Amino acid sequence: MANVLKKVDAVIVGFGWAGAIMAKELTEAGLQVVALERGPMQDTYPEGSYPQVIDELTYSVRKKLFVDVSKETVTIRHSVNDVALPNRQLGAFLPGKGVGGAGLHWSGVHFRVDPIELRMRSHYEERYGKAFIPEDMTIQDFGVTYQELEPYFDFAEKVFGTSGQAWTVNGTVVGAGKGGNPYAADRSSPFPLPAQKNVVSAKLFEKAATSLGYKPYNLPSANTSGPYTNPYGAQMGPCNFCGFCSGYVCYMYSKASPNVNILPALRQVPNFELRANAHVLRVNLDDSKRNATGVTYIDAQGREVEQPADLVILAAFQFNNVRLMLLSGIGKPYDPVKNEGVVGRNFAYQNMGTVKAFFDKDTYTNNFIGAGGNGIAIDDFNADNFDHGPYGFVGGSPMWVNQAGSRPIAGIANPPGTPAWGSAWKKATADYYTHQVSMDAHGAHQSYRGNYLDLDPTYRDAFGQPLLRMTFDWQENDIKMNQFMVDKLSKVAQAMNPKSIAVLGKKVKEHFNTASYQTTHLNGGAIMGTDPKTSALNRYLQSWDVPNVFVPGASAFPQGLGYNPTGLVAALTYWSARAIREQYLKNPGPLVQA
Amino acid sequence: MPEHAPDNPRRDFLRKTLTLIPVVTVASTGLGVGASQLLAAPQHAPKVPATPPAGHYQPTFFTAEEWAFLQAAVARIIPADELGPGALEAGAAEFIDRQMNTPYATGAQWYMQGPFNADAAPELGYQLQLSPQQIYRLGIAAVDDWCKANSGHVFAAQDSATRDRILAKVEAGELVFDALPAKLFFSLLVQNTREGFFCDPVHGGNKGMVGWTQIGFPGARADFMDWVERNEPYPFPAVSIRGERA
Ligand SMILES: Cc1cc2nc3c(=O)[nH]c(=O)nc-3n(C[C@H](O)[C@H](O)[C@H](O)COP(=O)(O)OP(=O)(O)OC[C@H]3O[C@@H](n4cnc5c(N)ncnc54)[C@H](O)[C@@H]3O)c2cc1C
Ligand code: SF4
Numbered sequence: 001m002a003n004v005l006k007k008v009d010a011v012i013v014g015f016g017w018a019g020a021i022m023a024k025e026l027t028e029a030g031l032q033v034v035a036l037e038r039g040p041m042q043d044t045y046p047e048g049s050y051p052q053v054i055d056e057l058t059y060s061v062r063k064k065l066f067v068d069v070s071k072e073t074v075t076i077r078h079s080v081n082d083v084a085l086p087n088r089q090l091g092a093f094l095p096g097k098g099v100g101g102a103g104l105h106w107s108g109v110h111f112r113v114d115p116i117e118l119r120m121r122s123h124y125e126e127r128y129g130k131a132f133i134p135e136d137m138t139i140q141d142f143g144v145t146y147q148e149l150e151p152y153f154d155f156a157e158k159v160f161g162t163s164g165q166a167w168t169v170n171g172t173v174v175g176a177g178k179g180g181n182p183y184a185a186d187r188s189s190p191f192p193l194p195a196q197k198n199v200v201s202a203k204l205f206e207k208a209a210t211s212l213g214y215k216p217y218n219l220p221s222a223n224t225s226g227p228y229t230n231p232y233g234a235q236m237g238p239c240n241f242c243g244f245c246s247g248y249v250c251y252m253y254s255k256a257s258p259n260v261n262i263l264p265a266l267r268q269v270p271n272f273e274l275r276a277n278a279h280v281l282r283v284n285l286d287d288s289k290r291n292a293t294g295v296t297y298i299d300a301q302g303r304e305v306e307q308p309a310d311l312v313i314l315a316a317f318q319f320n321n322v323r324l325m326l327l328s329g330i331g332k333p334y335d336p337v338k339n340e341g342v343v344g345r346n347f348a349y350q351n352m353g354t355v356k357a358f359f360d361k362d363t364y365t366n367n368f369i370g371a372g373g374n375g376i377a378i379d380d381f382n383a384d385n386f387d388h389g390p391y392g393f394v395g396g397s398p399m400w401v402n403q404a405g406s407r408p409i410a411g412i413a414n415p416p417g418t419p420a421w422g423s424a425w426k427k428a429t430a431d432y433y434t435h436q437v438s439m440d441a442h443g444a445h446q447s448y449r450g451n452y453l454d455l456d457p458t459y460r461d462a463f464g465q466p467l468l469r470m471t472f473d474w475q476e477n478d479i480k481m482n483q484f485m486v487d488k489l490s491k492v493a494q495a496m497n498p499k500s501i502a503v504l505g506k507k508v509k510e511h512f513n514t515a516s517y518q519t520t521h522l523n524g525g526a527i528m529g530t531d532p533k534t535s536a537l538n539r540y541l542q543s544w545d546v547p548n549v550f551v552p553g554a555s556a557f558p559q560g561l562g563y564n565p566t567g568l569v570a571a572l573t574y575w576s577a578r579a580i581r582e583q584y585l586k587n588p589g590p591l592v593q594a
Numbered sequence: 595m596p597e598h599a600p601d602n603p604r605r606d607f608l609r610k611t612l613t614l615i616p617v618v619t620v621a622s623t624g625l626g627v628g629a630s631q632l633l634a635a636p637q638h639a640p641k642v643p644a645t646p647p648a649g650h651y652q653p654t655f656f657t658a659e660e661w662a663f664l665q666a667a668v669a670r671i672i673p674a675d676e677l678g679p680g681a682l683e684a685g686a687a688e689f690i691d692r693q694m695n696t697p698y699a700t701g702a703q704w705y706m707q708g709p710f711n712a713d714a715a716p717e718l719g720y721q722l723q724l725s726p727q728q729i730y731r732l733g734i735a736a737v738d739d740w741c742k743a744n745s746g747h748v749f750a751a752q753d754s755a756t757r758d759r760i761l762a763k764v765e766a767g768e769l770v771f772d773a774l775p776a777k778l779f780f781s782l783l784v785q786n787t788r789e790g791f792f793c794d795p796v797h798g799g800n801k802g803m804v805g806w807t808q809i810g811f812p813g814a815r816a817d818f819m820d821w822v823e824r825n826e827p828y829p830f831p832a833v834s835i836r837g838e839r840a
Contacts, residue, residue, distance in 0.1 A: 063703070085714050241822050408805065
């Protein structure tokens with residue numbers, strides 16, 4: 001029998017970026033807010049303290065900060081005809097498990113969005129015609145525009161303390177010749193901090209890209225280029241390019257995280273409570289199934305606890321949000337055969353390609369130096385910045401050198417043909433470890449009728465609940481785009497005049513490989529939109545079916561972006577919070593009539 | 595390295611690199627070098643580090659036979675050569691034995707609920723029921739059995755060139771074992787050997803930071819503010835979490 005607690009105004013499931021932003025906004029509105037986080041309390045101290053955090057084996061290799069898949073994982077299959085198998089070891093993606101979520105161990109590339117990607121279907125239909133989009137491709141418009149979101153992008157950057165170079169501010173060009181991105185959408189103010197310095201690898205990329213006529217720019221990074229205090233009073237010190245960034249807690253207070261940038265402010269308000277080690281099992285609904293009454297969770301001692309609340313926020317990360325909706329009966333589950341239902345549809349990912357260039361010993365790229373969000377990029381092939389007509393695929397890709405710091409256990413790359421062991425391996429490793437440039441085509445990934453999420457019929461988590469099942473594979477459009485992008489990127493690599501290059505692209509008919517890391521940029525499954533038949537949430541991230549449930553996170557994206565997702569996750573969360581504060585609280589109920 | 599082994603690469607290595615040792619001593623004795631010297635002419639990393647003194651570690655997971663195999667195998671996977679000490683000298687075998695007493699080794703960090711499908715496509719990742727402890731136990735026995743059947747001697751008793759040939763067969767999956775896929779055993783062995791060569795010395799491997807020094811990784815320095823834009827060798831030797839200096 002669950003222990004029933006006193007009712008609160010709002011309960012938030014998960015304390016990563018989306019949960020922390022919601023908690024801050026809703027406590028500012030005067031609500032009594034409880035955040036439930038399944039994992040332990042974690043922070044700069046002790047998890048990120050120097051020197052113990054500078055430990056590759058413990059952090060990135062043995063995966064100290066990532067979700068414990070022994071308790072809860074997903075199952076994966078390539079098509080509806082296959083039997084899904086559990087993702088037994090972490091591989092393709094590395095979600096978080098404790099306070100701060102993946103926001104504590106992310107890298108910090110902090111983008112906005114290319115405006116056309118918010119109206120993907122409309123834009124492609126307008127420019128290329130309806131027939132250009134493959135029949136089984138289910139891309140949609142988000143239902144919100146860049147202009148509407150701009151103030152929230154702007155505020156999120158101020159909260160994160162983002163370093164970067166604007167191209168235009170209120171229509172005036174300010175970034176020409178200074179590392180601004182001529183393809184970037186207009187901004188209402190400059191970045192809070194100037195762009196960071198650039199490592200040698202990034203400068204090699206810049207030179208090569210310029211020689212080919214492309215327009216390199218500084219990656220916007222949530223790694224500080226100088227000291228900074230954010231609007232919540234949180235302080236950050238300058239990033240020193242320590243190289244233990246992605247997968248680690250920043251010991252320098254330089255990488256934005258919910259823990260450094262938001263939690264200190266929340267700790268000071270009496271109407272907020274963070275409960276760690278609280279694993280939410282489901283959202284409880286009343287008999288009408290149109291109203292949530294709170295959530296049920298398991299506490300650290302294994303007791304079942306019910307937390308009643310007027311408002312429920314699911315901020316548990318993309319696929320956990322979808323799973324919680326399915327486990328709770330919020331929204332109609334998607335059926336790919338009938339092409340009906342909404343929860344689970346439009347599951348999309350990232351379409352990466354990588355090229356590595358190897359140099360002689362007189363080029364010192366010193367790859368142990370790096371910062372997670374730092375680098376030089378080009379957008380000449382991102383979004384719809386080039387004519388897709390002749391190539392016949394949908395989607396674009398930024399390309400970059402983003403040297404986050406590579407460490408010797410997992411970060412060794414040698415020229416193709418090098419043996420994996422023995423003296424030849426050792427010699428190549430000594431010859432190339434500090435003389436190589438790794439660059440990526442960080443391709444957008446589209447949504448398709450056959451890529452979706454539902455509950456697995458066989459496998460269960462440590463609490464006895466069904467695991468989430470991913471049905472996912474690369475489609476023809478993905479391979480075509482990947483090959484195009486990798487070819488362009490290889491030419492940039494060749495323009496650096498290296499000794500040799502290694503190309504890691506996708507082959508025709510290649511299947512999704514769960515064991516090799518791509519990104520933790522998973523999207524969709526509980527998407528926002530304008531039509532309740534094709535979206536689970538309205539444009540304010542409110543469930544169409546259960547209006548006192550809001551679901552921030554990349555689960556709301558109808559397809560994947562060329563850019564990294566967190567900038568848009570944060571902006572959409574602020575946008576949704578504003579709608580709750582200014583409209584919903586005055587008159588609880590659907591903010592959009594279906 | 596078991597003393598009865600027909601050849602001893604470490605001794606071999608010491609002999610071959612004897613003339614280098616004085617240079618090595620200057621370059622790698624961080625504590626003896628004044629800051630002015632460190633800041634003077636940049637060193638052209640990587641350096642040839644001295645061989646750390648042999649330890650007297652007693653394994654707690656591996657049996658004597660397994661321990662002999664493990665030492666003989668890591669010594670070939672990352673051999674001692676003209677670049678410097680190999681995985682054996684760096685303590686990789688000790689590292690692996692210590693790791694066998696962590697939750698990682700029992701598969702406690704993996705999702706291990708059935709049903710298991712051992713024939714799954716490789717793109718679906720690891721699908722076997724075996725933990726690292728079991729993979730070592732079964733894999734070592736399988737290779738030793740094969741060696742005994744073929745030559746009458748266990749793996750550790752073969753000379754270096756023969757061990758290399760056997761490992762290549764295991765890597766390629768040319769040896770077919772009933773107990774487990776040969777490739778699975780080999781990839782775990784290579785992965786853990788690299789870990790033992792390149793981990794922070796707190797974990798029992800990378801003794802004297804010899805792995806880091808040979809490739810030019812500065813360990814736990816983790817502060818490169820002044821080095822970001824420089825196309826030059828990083829001049830400072832590695833440091834470890836416990837504050838040792840290479
Ligand atoms: C290594 C790495 C590098 C990355 N780099 C970048 C980058 O450079 N740029 C970028 O834009 N993005 C990056 N990302 C992605 C970024 O981390 C995510 O987009 C972001 O953290 C998503 O925020 P979120 O709040 O939706 O989810 P999270 O930050 O994951 O937070 C969700 C929280 O919910 C908790 N939770 C889950 N289920 C439950 C439950 N049942 N009960 C209670 N709590 C629960 C989780 O434990 C977690 O703490 C990176 C991710 C990784 C892993
Ligand atoms: S690289 Fe910079 S932001 Fe990243 S962990 Fe190190 S100091 Fe922090």
